[in-house]
Each structure stands twice: as C-alpha cells, then as structure tokens.
Amino acid sequence: MPYDSIVCVKQVPDTANVTAEAMKEDGTVNRGALPAIFNPEDLNALETALEIKERHGGTVTAVSMGPPKAGEVLRECLYRGADRAILLTDRRAAASDTLATSYILSQAIRTIGRYDFVFCGRQAIDGDTAQVGPQCAEKLGIPQITYLEEVVAIQDRRVQIRRNMGHGWEIVEAALPVLVTVIASANQPRPPSIRRVMRLKKAKVIAELAAEVKDRMPDAAEEKVQAEAQRRAEELKQRGLLIEQWGLDEIHADLARCGMAGSPTKVHRIQAIVLKKEGFVSVPDTEEGIRGLIHELVVDRTLG
Amino acid sequence: MANFFLDNDDIQFLFHHLDLAELARIQEDDFARKDNGQADYVPEDAADAVDNYRRILEILGEVAAEMLAPNAETIDREGNLLNENGTVTYHPLVQQNLKRLNQADLMGFTLPRKYGGLNCPILVYSMANELISRADCSLTNLFGLQGIADTINAFASEEIKEMALPRFARGEVTGAMVLTEPDAGSDLQAVRLRAYQDENGQWFLDGVKRFITNGCGEILLVLARSEPEVSDGRGLSLFYCERSEKVKVRHLEEKLGIHGSPTCELVFDHAPALLIGQRQRGLITYVMALMNGARVGIAAQSVGVAEAAYRLARTYAHTRQQFGGPIERLPAVAELVTDMKIEVEAGRALLYETSYVCDLENNNLRVLETGLCPDKDEEKQRKQRGRTLKRINGMLTPMSKYYCSEMALRVGNSAIQVLGGSGYMKDYSAERYYRDARITTIYEGTSQLQVVAAVRGVSSGGLDAWCEPHEKRRYDVPLLTELQQQLIDARQRLHEAVQFAKSQAAGYLDLSGRRLVDAAITIVIGHLFLDQASANDRKQCVARRFLARELPKLKMNCEMVLSGDMTPMSEYALLAGPVPAAG
Numbered sequence A: 001m002p003y004d005s006i007v008c009v010k011q012v013p014d015t016a017n018v019t020a021e022a023m024k025e026d027g028t029v030n031r032g033a034l035p036a037i038f039n040p041e042d043l044n045a046l047e048t049a050l051e052i053k054e055r056h057g058g059t060v061t062a063v064s065m066g067p068p069k070a071g072e073v074l075r076e077c078l079y080r081g082a083d084r085a086i087l088l089t090d091r092r093a094a095a096s097d098t099l100a101t102s103y104i105l106s107q108a109i110r111t112i113g114r115y116d117f118v119f120c121g122r123q124a125i126d127g128d129t130a131q132v133g134p135q136c137a138e139k140l141g142i143p144q145i146t147y148l149e150e151v152v153a154i155q156d157r158r159v160q161i162r163r164n165m166g167h168g169w170e171i172v173e174a175a176l177p178v179l180v181t182v183i184a185s186a187n188q189p190r191p192p193s194i195r196r197v198m199r200l201k202k203a204k205v206i207a208e209l210a211a212e213v214k215d216r217m218p219d220a221a222e223e224k225v226q227a228e229a230q231r232r233a234e235e236l237k238q239r240g241l242l243i244e245q246w247g248l249d250e251i252h253a254d255l256a257r258c259g260m261a262g263s264p265t266k267v268h269r270i271q272a273i274v275l276k277k278e279g280f281v282s283v284p285d286t287e288e289g290i291r292g293l294i295h296e297l298v299v300d301r302t303l304g
Numbered sequence B: 001m002a003n004f005f006l007d008n009d010d011i012q013f014l015f016h017h018l019d020l021a022e023l024a025r026i027q028e029d030d031f032a033r034k035d036n037g038q039a040d041y042v043p044e045d046a047a048d049a050v051d052n053y054r055r056i057l058e059i060l061g062e063v064a065a066e067m068l069a070p071n072a073e074t075i076d077r078e079g080n081l082l083n084e085n086g087t088v089t090y091h092p093l094v095q096q097n098l099k100r101l102n103q104a105d106l107m108g109f110t111l112p113r114k115y116g117g118l119n120c121p122i123l124v125y126s127m128a129n130e131l132i133s134r135a136d137c138s139l140t141n142l143f144g145l146q147g148i149a150d151t152i153n154a155f156a157s158e159e160i161k162e163m164a165l166p167r168f169a170r171g172e173v174t175g176a177m178v179l180t181e182p183d184a185g186s187d188l189q190a191v192r193l194r195a196y197q198d199e200n201g202q203w204f205l206d207g208v209k210r211f212i213t214n215g216c217g218e219i220l221l222v223l224a225r226s227e228p229e230v231s232d233g234r235g236l237s238l239f240y241c242e243r244s245e246k247v248k249v250r251h252l253e254e255k256l257g258i259h260g261s262p263t264c265e266l267v268f269d270h271a272p273a274l275l276i277g278q279r280q281r282g283l284i285t286y287v288m289a290l291m292n293g294a295r296v297g298i299a300a301q302s303v304g305v306a307e308a309a310y311r312l313a314r315t316y317a318h319t320r321q322q323f324g325g326p327i328e329r330l331p332a333v334a335e336l337v338t339d340m341k342i343e344v345e346a347g348r349a350l351l352y353e354t355s356y357v358c359d360l361e362n363n364n365l366r367v368l369e370t371g372l373c374p375d376k377d378e379e380k381q382r383k384q385r386g387r388t389l390k391r392i393n394g395m396l397t398p399m400s401k402y403y404c405s406e407m408a409l410r411v412g413n414s415a416i417q418v419l420g421g422s423g424y425m426k427d428y429s430a431e432r433y434y435r436d437a438r439i440t441t442i443y444e445g446t447s448q449l450q451v452v453a454a455v456r457g458v459s460s461g462g463l464d465a466w467c468e469p470h471e472k473r474r475y476d477v478p479l480l481t482e483l484q485q486q487l488i489d490a491r492q493r494l495h496e497a498v499q500f501a502k503s504q505a506a507g508y509l510d511l512s513g514r515r516l517v518d519a520a521i522t523i524v525i526g527h528l529f530l531d532q533a534s535a536n537d538r539k540q541c542v543a544r545r546f547l548a549r550e551l552p553k554l555k556m557n558c559e560m561v562l563s564g565d566m567t568p569m570s571e572y573a574l575l576a577g578p579v580p581a582a583g
Helices: A038-055 A068-080 A100-113 A133-139 A194-200 A206-216 A222-237 A289-301 B007-015 B020-027 B046-078 B094-101 B122-135 B139-144 B147-155 B159-171 B284-317 B331-369 B376-419 B430-441 B449-458 B460-472 B477-502 B515-532 B537-564 B571-577
Strands: A004-010 A011-013 A036-038 A058-066 A082-086 A116-121 A144-155 A158-164 A169-175 A178-182 A242-246 B175-178 B194-197 B201-214 B219-223 B236-242 B248-254 B264-274
Touching: A004 A038, A004 A068, A004 A100, A004 A133, A011 A068, A036 A038, A036 A068, A038 A058, A038 A068, A038 A116, A038 A144, A038 A178, A038 B094, A058 A068, A058 A100, A058 A133, A068 A082, A068 A194, A068 A206, A068 A242, A082 A100, A100 A133, A116 A133, A133 A144, A144 A169, A178 B175, A194 B046, A194 B201, A194 B284, A206 A222, A206 A242, A222 A242, B007 B046, B007 B515, B020 B046, B020 B122, B020 B331, B046 B094, B046 B430, B122 B139, B122 B284, B122 B331, B139 B284, B147 B159, B147 B175, B147 B219, B147 B264, B147 B284, B159 B219, B175 B201, B175 B284, B194 B219, B201 B219, B201 B236, B219 B264, B219 B284, B236 B284, B284 B331, B284 B376, B284 B430, B331 B376, B331 B515, B331 B537, B376 B430, B376 B449, B376 B460, B376 B515, B449 B460, B449 B477, B449 B515, B460 B477, B460 B515, B477 B515, B477 B537, B515 B537
Parallel strands: A004 A058, A004 A116, A058 A082, A082 A242, A116 A178, A144 A178, B175 B219
Antiparallel strands: A011 A036, A144 A158, A158 A169, B194 B201, B201 B264, B219 B236, B236 B264, B248 B264
16 A cells, blocks of 8 residues: 655754854854755655655655755755655745744645655754654644654554664554654665656756846846746746745745744853863772762763 | 765866766767657766766765675675575675665666666776775676676667666666686687577577676576587577576685675576577677676776775874884885875776777767768778777777786785784785785686787787877976886887797797786876876876886886797796696
8 A cells, every 4th residue: 555755854054064163153053154964864764755655655755944955955855766845945934943843844744735654854963953843743633753763564554663762662553644753773865866866956946946047147137037037947847857846825824933923932042162171080990980980970960 | 974986086086187078979979869768867968968977976986985885894704695496695785785776776887778778988887886896896796797788788689688688777687797617717619508499499508607706697698509510619609598497506606705796606407598699609709898898897896996905004004103103104114005006096097098998989889880970981980990999999908907907916915014914814804805806817817818918909009009199299297298208218118029029939929928018008007197197286296106116117028028038938847847746
C-alpha cells in the first residue's frame, strides 16, 4: 500500500564552521557570514521518507520555509528523489519564532491536503529548539513520534517506530497520519542521483528567478523585473522545472499568527561564552581519587 | 564534508586546464544532433556539459570520501563469500558500496544516452575511477567493469545491446571479462574453453576459466574456441553469457590484496551464449579493444591508490616527531615524500593525456562509422586523423598502464618506508595500499607485455608523431624553453638507442624494451609537465625537479641499450644458475 509523505526541511547556517562574524550585535545569527547548508537531520528525515516510498510506493513532497535562497535545499531534495517541492516564502513571515513557524508549516501541510506521514529532522542546528516538529503535530491535531531511529513496521494504517531516548529505546505505535521527527543515527542519507541532478539543476522557484533578473538588470523597474521573472517561470514550467512557491495567502494563514506579530519569543539576553583552559588537575588513579572527581563533576553540574 | 574531488588540487587544476569544453563538443557532436538520446538530462551546450562533469565528480568525490573509504579496511579484512551452490555473496559493505554508487546513479558512465548512459568522455571516467580507487582500490574493479558494456556497445548486435546495456546503465548488473584459463594467461591464443552450436544455431559454452575478476557478475564476456580446427587466436570468438545455473563459481582465490574484488574460477557446463560480432574476431579485434579500455582503467586505479598512499605518508611525515622535529625535515624523508607526490602527478598527467586521446580516437571512429561526415573530404581527413590517433594511442595506452601501475608500487612502497615500523603494521592502511597496488602491474597484461606493446610505438613513429607539436610549442618562460630543449635532445638520444637496438640480433629490441619505454615516458611526461607549467607556477618547479631526476636515468638507459649486452639471453643458463632441485 502506498504512503504519501511530507518532509519539512530547512536551510541553516553551517554552525560547525563558526567564525567571529557569526553573530550580529543584536544576538541574532548573521546568515551572510556562514555557508548555508541542508540541516543535517532534515536529510535523515528525507531519507526515511524516500525509503518508505521505495518499499511501499507513494510520494514524497518536500516543504521549506525560508528566503528565496532556500530553493537550494529543495533542489537537493529533488536530486535525491522527492517528487514535489514547495517553497514557503513571504516577507510577512520574516522573524517568525518556532510557534509562528510551526503555524505556517501546519497551514502549508493542510493546504497540501492528503498525507500519511510528516517527517521533520529532530532539530535544526541554528536554533537547536526541537520545537517545530512537535508544535506542527499539535496544530495539525495528529499524533507525533519524536526521535525516530527506525521504522519497525507499517501496516493497516498503523506505524511502529523505535525511538531513541538517549538512555534507551522504546517501540511505539501510532495511527496514520502521524508526524515523526528523525535523529541522525536513523540512517545515512543517500547521495544525489546524478541523472536527476543533470535534469533538475535548472529547477527554480520564481523568487530565485526574480533575484536573478534583478542582478542582471539592477536599474529596471519592479514591474519589469516581475514580468521577466514571470516569463522565465512560464518557460521553466513548460519543462517541468518550476519549483512551486507559496506565500501566506496561498496557505490561508492568519497574519496575526505569522512573523514578528505571531512570535511571542523574546531574546532576553545574549551571553558570549568563551571557553578557556585553566591549568589542569591531577586525579589520583585510585578509587578515592575517581570518587572525588565524580563528586566534583556532580557538584558543578557537569554530571547528573 | 570530505570530498576526494574537491580536496585534490592537482585534479582541480587539470579539470580546468584540460579543454573539457572542447571534449564535450566532440563527445556531443557540437550539440547539433538531438537524436543522441531523448533522455531528459541532455546537456544544452558545452558549458552545461562541463558543469555536468563537474557535478558528477563532486558527487562521486563525496560518496568516495564519506561512504566508500570508511568501509575499505573491513572489506579488506573479511572479503567475499563463496556459497555451496556456486554463487558468491559480496561482503555486506561491498553490497552497500554498490548501492551507494547506484543511488548516486553513476552506472553506464560512458554509455550513450540511447541506452540510459551518461555519455561521459573517458577522461571523466578515468577521473571517476581514480576517485573510487583512492577510497577502495578493489571497488574500482566492480565499478570499472562497466567497461565491458562499452565493448558490447561497440561490437554486439542491437539485440544484445538492448538486452544488456540499459541494465548496466540502471546499475542492475555487473560484468566480467572472462578470458584467462589455467593454461592461457598472457598467451590468450591458447584459450581452450569450447563454444559449439546445436542444430538450431544456439551457442553453448563448456570448460573452465580461472582468475576471473568478478566472475560472479551477471553478464559475462567469454573468450572461447568456436573453431576447434584452428589452434591459434583466429579460432577464438567472443560470447555474451548471462549467469545461470550452468555457470558456477568453483573457487574464490585467496589473494595478496584487493580482497573486495572476488576472483573466481568459473565452470561452464553447457551454458547458453550469444555470439558477439563475427566469429573468429574474438581475440584479435574485440578482446584487444576491450583490453585497451581496461588498461586505461587500471592506470586510473593505480593513480588512485597511489594518491591515497602519498597522502598518508605526507601527513605522517608532517606529524611524526623524531630527533626533535617532524621527520619531513630529514633530507631522506623529504625526498621520499616529494618523489611520491611528483610521481603521482606524473602518472595522472599521462593517464589524462591518454584518456583524452582515447576520446579523440573513439569519437572520430564513431563519426566515421555512423556516417555523420558531411562530405568525402572530411571523411578522408578523419580517416587519416584516425590512423594517427590509433598509432599514438597504441603507444600511450600501454605506457599509461605500465607507468601508472609501476608508479603505484613505488609510491606504495615508499609510503610504508615513510611510516617505518608503523607502515608494516596493519594499524595503518599503508600496507593495504601496497598489497592492493601490487596486482596492477600484473592484470590486464603484465608490465612486460605493456612494454612490448609500447616499444613498437616508440620505435616506429608513434612517439615522433606525439612529440612533434610539443617540440614546436613556444613558451614565454625561459626555464620552460630550456627544459623543452633538454627534452628535444633527449628524444635524439633515445632515437639513437632505438636505431642501435633495431640493428642488433633478434630479441635485443625486446630485451631493451623497458629501458627504451622508460626513456620515452620521461619525454612524454616531461612535455606534459611543461604544458601544465605554462599555466601554473608550482608546476614549473615540478617539471624542473621531474627532469632533474629522470633525465640522468634516461641517459643511463640509453647508454645501457648502446652497450649491446645480450647476456641475459645468450648466457641465460650460466647467469640464472641451475634449476633448483625439486622438493
């Protein structure tokens, strides 16, 4: 029996390669200073969906919310086997916190309509909140299973999933549709398929086309830019290479719940923490010595 | 993410330096014909095609570094499994590797798009083979054996092509070249495996084949004796045979290296087969073509494993502290490491040049054979050009196979030496690289056979034809002009040695073959380095050092040839000593 999956993916700054310019003065991330990559655990989520498609049939739709540049991660999804990709981009969605983001994503998922699974990476490496997936499930009113490590079985519109809780695992069962968040150890994401790359490398969202046109004709009027972008979009569409782009209107979002207005999260304080080595302590290689060390680590909350 | 394509400065330089756009135009018939595949991934123009090549290598580079290389050590230790029913089960990690290559959709690399292939030039394919070999030398065999698909494409009937090629391109099957027998190794004319027809004209195969790389593959190209009354190579034909219960693996060899590549003894028991091309042309036409392609593949495999060994030694020499500093500060170690690096670059230069010339020759032939020539004049020109390319290639291909494989041994050996005791231990992969590299001077024709093939080109015009444009080139940098003159003088010196060897008794040319071919290779690589140096300052230093090291050897080799010493043959019994007593 075929299953339709939706995978939420995010383009994130590569926080593994942080430089001094990584943070702006107001404490937000300076995206320009960091290379943009596919959020690693979202690739694991995509892989889970693609494996289900291979085993059972069905479709995989990738959804990303972000600036036009996020078209890059959607192409990566198409290269690996996604059937459809949708970019959610709208200026009014800027500065959304996890609550607003999950609202927008859930509206997009409702707009897509039919689905059996929604897969998300456990968390994004820029915010590390792990909130968006679960919040989406709440808003969609469907069950959620976090920390997927293995799909144990899918049968009769029920799924069994092994979740890794860090100190052990459990197998839980849920009725479909279900939202699942996936961790890195679930699988090794597949490489892009080169034949798909050669075909789909020209796939674009209209916002990317507009940016291209603006680059080419910096002095042109906005109307002219849009007209040219539209013309190029039509051409791509004819060749099946136009990646869908939705704004907040297309997903019937309540604007009060989007962007700055819909984001109650406030950054209270930014603290720059510089880790320094300060000498070393020699611990005697005895039962007592080790006990002392453990006690010390418990007291300063490194352990426990 | 680690990436064996992007982290390699030399490959990056050559990817831009070599005229891939021109190659793409030739490969794609100037993008004028739309029937070169209805595939939806046809490139629009040269820039698009080169962008595709780059993306292919980028993806493969990451797959090789992140997915294939980490498995190599376990596969080497555990090997593949022979089942009781005469089939082979690949090591689970070999299966995983093949799955990764399939997911990356890299099979059918050089096949036309008509059959679902990528239609890549051999140059890009050589780069790909090199990247895979750096990750796992043995895996290059399974990936590289898609070369037999090219032979099917070149010589088999449309029926066989339709049956086999799309499956290769989809990565559903792997193949094997089934040539060697217990009594027919280097001398394939002695092949005995019997091919016979029933009353309906259906062919069958009976007999035993030995040392068959990936003999457990699904599609076998089998050299067999179809004319029992003709005892030499003209009695042999090439057959297409799919694996079935009629073909069993009787034995898996235990080898020194490349443990991931199953080497099979195959028993054919009334196995149905299809004739490829015409009878009696099996060895003399088809297998020769097959082997030429495979030899370029082995050269690429050699460069890849040598690159891996060099990198390990380079890192170790930098981090290992002895005598109060890193060992790379010791002159002897510094020389070992720089020699390794220059030799790897030398091998790569020769390999890529050979691949490029193969592409020119193959495409020229393709245009002639498919009747794409607009007029008689062009046809005549192309035929003439084809003859020259064939002559040059007949020299460059065995040269590459010979030089790159011997180079891989030297570099592998040096890597162990740089690591010292640690290099001898299994804790490091140096010893694996060396063991893996060791086969490359043996299979697809030993070094000695490559020399026999290459010396023909050196002694009868192939070298001259290749050198002429390089000697006429003008360089802006005085150093390069000076080095070029040294190479021109060197060719003169080599020419004298060749003339002398030809004037001696029969057999002397063969006895001198290795020295003459070594000298010729120095000249060819020397010119290639000068060309690279014209676009890259570091390469000036590489060229200078390469010639400083190799030209004295060239002189020595020529001098030795001029000595006329025949004693290894004339005094064989005396010099070789008595045959050791049995037991």
